[in-house]
Structures are given as C-alpha cells and as structure tokens.
Amino acid sequence: EYNITRPKGYTVSYHFNPDMEPHHFGLTHPMKPFRLTLTKSLVTAYGMNFAMDNYNTRIATYEELNSFHTSDYLDYLHMTPPEEMPRDIDNPDKEVKFNLGGSDCPLFHGLYDYCSMSAGSSLDAARKICNKQSDIAIAWGGGLHHAKKSEASGFCYINDIVIAILQLLRCYPRVLYIDIDVHHGDGVEEAFHSTDRVLTCSFHKYAPEVFFPGTGGLDDTGPKSEHNPGAHHAINVPLNDGITDEQYGHLFQSVIGKINEKFRPSVIALxxxxxxxxxxxxxxxxxxxxxxxxxxxxxxxFGIPMIMFGGGGYTPRNVARAWAYETSVAIDVDEKINKIIPEHTPWRKHFVQEELFPSLEQILGEPRANRNSQKRLQEIIQHVHEQLRFVNA
Ligand code: ZL4
Ligand code: CA
Ligand code: ZN
Structure with missing residues (x-):
C-alpha cells in the first residue's frame, strides 16, 4: 500500500471535466476522449488525488474563446448543428468552411461544448497559476496545439493553449512553451510569432509532404523581419523515426537548458x-x-510555475500510463513508487512472481528502427545554440 502525501513547499492542481468523455469523433477516429477518464482513474487508483487540489473545471465562455478565435469562426462552430454542416467525405460537392467536417476534424454532437470544456480546463489551470494558488497545474484535457484563430486543424478546433498563455501573459513577463507531442506545435507557434514574450519550442517528427503538418524545420524560427520582436523566438527540433529515451533526453536537456539560461522564462507551458x-x-x-x-x-x-497540458496520444492505455506517471512526477512521489507506476496493473497483488509482469518495452511494443544519427542530433543542438544568441531576456 502506498501512502501518497502532499508535496512539501508547493501546490499541484489537477483540472478535469468528466463531461468530455461522452464525446465521440467517430468510431474509427484516432482521437478518443475516453483516455482522459482512463488517466484520471489510474491517478486515483494510486491515491495521487490526495496529494493535489482537484478541480472539476467549468466551460470556457464565448468571450474567453474569442480572446484568440474570430467571431466568424466561433459563430459557425456554435450555431451550425452537425446535420447541416458540410462534410467533405460524405458530400464531396459541398463547401467545407473553416476546415470543419473533414475526416481529421469531423463535426459531432456537442462539439462546441467539448471544445469549451477543453479550453475551460486549461484556462482554469492558467488562472490558478496566475493567482499563485497552484505551482504546477495539470490539464490533460487541453493541449490542442494545431487550431488556428479561424480554422480547425489536425483534431484541434479551439487552441486552449494559446488562450491559457494569453491569460498567463497578464501576470507574467515571459512564457516558455515546450511541445513534446510527435507533431509540430504550429498553431501555438504562429499565434505568438510577433512577440518576444513567448518563446515556443517544439520537438517533432519532421518529414514535409509525408507527416502532418509538414512545418517546423530547423530554419523555421519565426518571421525574420527586422522589426519583428518575435523573430528567433520559435525554436524547432525536427526529428526522424525511432528516437530513443537516451537521445531525446540529451537533446531536451541541452536545448531546454540553454533556452532557460537565455530566455529566463517566468512560467512554463508544457x-x-x-x-x-x-x-x-x-x-x-x-x-x-x-x-x-x-x-x-x-x-x-527550474523551480518556476508550470502548466502541463495533454495533447495527442492514440493508444489510450499508454496515454493513461504516461500521464499518470507525469502526474506522479508533478507531486514528487517517492522514486520507488515512480518505478512501479508505469508497470501498473490493477490486479498486481494477485501475481506472485515478478516475471509475470511485462516490461515497459513489452507494454509499449516493438521498437521502431532508429533513424536519428548522433551526428545529426549534434548538428541540431549546435544550430539551436547559435539561434539562441539572438535571444536575451
Ligand atoms: C483519421 O481512421 O495527415 C480520421 C485520421 C478518421 C476514420 C475513417 C476515415 C478514414 C488517421 C488519421 C480516412 C482517414 C483519412 N478516421 C485521414 C492529410 C490527411 C487527410 C486526412 O496529436 N487523412 C491529413 C492529423 C493528420 C493528415 C494529425 C495530430 C493531432 C495532435 C494533437 C493530427 N492529418 C491524411 C489523413 C481514421 C483516421 C486515421 C490521421 N490524420 C493520421 N494523421 C492525421 O498533434 C492533438
Ligand atoms: Ca511537438
Ligand atoms: Zn500529435
């Protein structure tokens, strides 16, 4: 039995809306809102809820969504019932507005509510950070980094991250946005491309033409106009298939460590x-x-306030394992428990022999061939460090 207690000296908050789960993108669509409930169950099964402040989050208002998204787009998202909306697969002749109704961003019942709940969780998390009631705020229902101000994209309709960062900017001078989703965080990058108060850094698979969304090359560092204070404040780490923990960890620490030195963020959005x-x-x-x-x-x-958002994740049992583990990192549970959590099975005590437990590698599947050479990774680090000469807090 574990006895998980509150971390000393700081507060962690968990922002969750149980009403997101019943929403469905479609039977075979990869995005499964159910993974949020699965994560919450695993977190609670370990008693981690006793170490945090738990909030059932409210929905974001139209005005709050309007802080980033245009009224044209929101009105369309809000007012048009699914039946009346055009679909490009079923009705290829009909017009598709705002990229809504295709196979990536389908229209489903309660879509607007679902989006308001996701944004509401992230905004609640940002507010708790702003008024110092939380030091690490967790919003697994957010992280929808592709949405643009007037366009849905890649399973994302409302950019809860941008809305949350706009809130953080009211109380903090500089926000560091870090994105470890396998896809490029294009929507967040674009939203802040003309300010030096937000530095964005995305790690992703990069293969234009082949892998979504196709942007985020090493040289994409934000619009390079002389008068743009946001120039150089977009950092991209393009990667190939099969990168390992060791390589990723080294890359992450040298890139983010240097950014922390140069940019001196007041808060992190991860x-x-x-x-x-x-x-x-x-x-x-x-x-x-x-x-x-x-x-x-x-x-x-770094010891500064942080929001942790969700995002992609399409093998639900593994999503729950990762986010439950990251919740345990936030509340700083004992290392021994950390080692146990990823190997969780609810019927653990029924097994007597240790060998009956699968290793993490077995759980997560056969490794993919690694197409990242040490030489290339070293070049990336070198390039990013050079770019950071233009960044000063
Ligand atoms: C699916 O099986 O690369 C959608 C999407 C729906 C159900 C049945 C429809 C079958 C994979 C993806 C037709 C599917 C055709 N269904 C999808 C260029 C594309 C056009 C759409 O993690 N087809 C578009 C978006 C990416 C494209 C990734 C990641 C979000 C995030 C943050 C978004 N879009 C080619 C694909 C399926 C589907 C199966 C799919 N879509 C895989 N990759 C994409 O960064 C949340
Ligand atoms: Ca990413
Ligand atoms: Zn993704």
Missing part, C-alpha cells in the same frame, strides 16, 4: 502529447514512459 511514445497508433518515436516523463522532471528543476 504540452505533453503522448503520441511520441513507442507503440502509438500515429506516432513514430520510441520513447518509453520514463523518457517522456523525464522532460517534465527536467522542467520541474
């Missing part, structure tokens, strides 16, 4: 997309739960 894990239905990387969680661990060492 998008923890779990599709960078091995065995993900859409992802291509080979990260284990520990390697993924090591990113959150490293960010925590």
């Amino acid at each position: 998008q923890c997309g779990a599709d960078s894990l091995a065995g993900d239905r859409l992802g291509r990387f080979n990260l284990q739960v520990q390697g993924h969680g090591a990113c959150a661990k490293f960010c925590k060492t």
